[in-house]
Amino acid sequence: MIHEVDYVSGHTRLYAIIGHPIAQVRSPELFTASFKARGADALLVPFHVLPDEFDRTVPALMAMPNLDGLIFTIPYKQRAMAYANEIGSNAQIVGAINALARNGAGGLKADIFDGLGCVEAFRRRGLSFAGKRIMLIGAGGAGSAIGIAIAHENPHSIQLYDLDVDRALTLVRKIQSVDPSIQVERAEPTVKDIDILLNASPVGMLEDERLPIAVNAFDPALVVFDAIVKPETTPLLKKAHEAGCTLVRGREMMMGQISKMTDYFGIVPL
Amino acid sequence: MIHEVDYVSGHTRLYAIIGHPIAQVRSPELFTASFKARGADALLVPFHVLPDEFDRTVPALMAMPNLDGLIFTIPYKQRAMAYANEIGSNAQIVGAINALARNGAGGLKADIFDGLGCVEAFRRRGLSFAGKRIMLIGAGGAGSAIGIAIAHENPHSIQLYDLDVDRALTLVRKIQSVDPSIQVERAEPTVKDIDILLNASPVGMLEDERLPIAVNAFDPALVVFDAIVKPETTPLLKKAHEAGCTLVRGREMMMGQISKMTDYFGIVPL
Structure with a gap:
């Protein structure tokens, strides 16, 4: 039976x-x-x-x-x-x-919702993009969605890097179209005068031991986000953790995205 | 989380x-x-x-x-x-x-698979239609499928009844087309000289207290099947149980059908 x-x-x-x-x-x-x-x-x-x-x-x-x-x-x-x-x-x-x-x-x-998931993950941690100086690494699918979602959150400035210069410049223009008051420019990866560092490149995924940015030490005031889900702690997040930075993980972005999309589907809590 | x-x-x-x-x-x-x-x-x-x-x-x-x-x-x-x-x-x-x-x-x-489920339910009980004299009540969707499936099992004879005479005669012809050696005819509901009584009519479903056949007492040697799933024990099955008959229930047919269809879908036990 x-x-x-x-x-x-x-x-x-x-x-x-x-x-x-x-x-x-x-x-x-x-x-x-x-x-x-x-x-x-x-x-x-x-x-x-x-x-x-x-x-x-x-x-x-x-x-x-x-x-x-x-x-x-x-x-x-x-x-x-x-x-x-x-x-x-x-x-x-x-x-x-x-x-x-x-x-x-x-x-x-x-x-x-890819980018909205990142914004939601920060919101759940009580972290805001408003007035912040942001470094975004990666302007592909995930990076574009994140950059555009953050552009709606009134940041002070966005510097963005991609190995592909054209792709980076395209995203610069898209972000400017969202909010012309944001200072946005293509730049090399840096944490100088940066409040929030976002990695949306695949560097550090799975067995990749590389960092997406060459840096000796992070300021503990820096917030470091990595869009990578596997591993949960990328080489970038490990280094940021050792420096005492606040970390936001790829899994948090994924869960934030699922939550926002479940709302969008009209499924509200009982 | x-x-x-x-x-x-x-x-x-x-x-x-x-x-x-x-x-x-x-x-x-x-x-x-x-x-x-x-x-x-x-x-x-x-x-x-x-x-x-x-x-x-x-x-x-x-x-x-x-x-x-x-x-x-x-x-x-x-x-x-x-x-x-x-x-x-x-x-x-x-x-x-x-x-x-x-x-x-x-x-x-x-x-x-509607009718094959009935045959499978009997097979699981060790009951065969071969050589048996069958009375089938109901020649609609379920009754047709059951009649045609049983016609492949070498019964001796099938008598069948439906309120709609044309529908009954159509099923008589279909059963003859499966196996011309079966004695098949339209008849009033009876258990005289019958080994297996099958109800495939809706009489006795849910709150319906009627019997699909007018009879004083069943012979305990009779096998009585009812295709109705709810209630599990129809008025027909209750009367047959009281007479000591062997019962086969609608739920057994349903489970037999699910098993045969799962086979058909290519899902075999591990």
């Missing part, structure tokens, strides 16, 4: 992450846990959608009355924009979305 | 039940439990598909490499036949399917 499971039924509301490939994603277990923690009978499942099938699959899925939202990962963050009636300002500037949800008026809204 | 769930991840294989409406279905919890009992990392989720969306949704879903099968319920059991490359003999005769799965050769196979 089998025993029925208690986490899926005909009443369960569905969400999905769409990618190609899909097996590597962590959203199903993390978002489903976030939904359960809020008392919702909802699941987020993985949908492997092939590139040739994307354009008939997304509208078919969003036509299901019991499916309320989609997350997009590689390679669909740009392409998915076509299906939204409303696109949030962050996503418009980044040029990509990672969440699509019902807007309550029969249409679909979309936004990108 | 939220704790991750352990029943869905990027690796989880997906199955779905498609219907309109959907909230009433029991397959998600029952099939998912069946998959888990066999050690499979798989979920069956509910998909509410609207009639106007059916024809673009089914092909889009079956194009997902991590979705391996679909179950169809009201109103799609006939319409879904169009998507199968191979249709099992039971489904061809019934004219409906309830399961669609990959055939291992790049195509899709389909069959109907």
Whole structure:
């Protein structure tokens, strides 16, 4: 005799992450846990959608009355924009979305939450970007989203570095478009006259022992953030910890993003 | 801090039940439990598909490499036949399917398992239809599927009754097409010279106190089956139990069907 499971039924509301490939994603277990923690009978499942099938699959899925939202990962963050009636300002500037949800008026809204997760992680720690001098390393997908989200938080200045000069300059212009009053410029990595150091480059990921910045010692007043999730303590965070800095970890950004996206999906705590 | 769930991840294989409406279905919890009992990392989720969306949704879903099968319920059991490359003999005769799965050769196979669940329930009890004289009450969806499945089991004879004479005669012809050697005829409900009495009519469901057959007492040698799942003990089964008959319940048919469909989906015990 089998025993029925208690986490899926005909009443369960569905969400999905769409990618190609899909097996590597962590959203199903993390978002489903976030939904359960809020008392919702909802699941987020993985949908492997092939590139040739994307354009008939997304509208078919969003036509299901019991499916309320989609997350997009590689390679669909740009392409998915076509299906939204409303696109949030962050996503418009980044040029990509990672969440699509019902807007309550029969249409679909979309936004990108990668950068908002970083802002949320700082907020939960009682840390503000307002008036702060920021050094951002990395202007790729994560760095762009973080830079643009922070530009909404009234920082004093943002210096940003990327190995790819054009990419760095593109992000400089995007940040200026958010708030022309921010002093923003491309720069070499530095912690001189910096309050918050943000790493959004892949340097230090997994077995990579390198630091994204050459520095002898950090000032303990510095706040150091690393977007990398694995390892939990990157070489950069280890060095910052030894100097007595305040650390904000990639996992905190991830949890902040999940929380903001769960809000966006309309799942509010009971 | 939220704790991750352990029943869905990027690796989880997906199955779905498609219907309109959907909230009433029991397959998600029952099939998912069946998959888990066999050690499979798989979920069956509910998909509410609207009639106007059916024809673009089914092909889009079956194009997902991590979705391996679909179950169809009201109103799609006939319409879904169009998507199968191979249709099992039971489904061809019934004219409906309830399961669609990959055939291992790049195509899709389909069959109907309602009646096979009844045969499986009897097999698990060590009961055979071979050589037996059968009275079947009800020639609707469930009755047709049961009659046709039993026709493959070499019974001696099948008498069948339905309030709708045309429906009864149609099923008589379908059973004859399966095996012309079976004595099959339309008849009034009776247990005279009958070994197995099958109720596939809705009489006795939920609060309905009626019996589907007018009879003073059953012979204890009679086997009595009722396809009704709720209540577990229908008025028919209660009377048969009091007479000392062998009973086979609707829930046993349901579990037999789940087991056969889980096999069909390619999920074999570890």
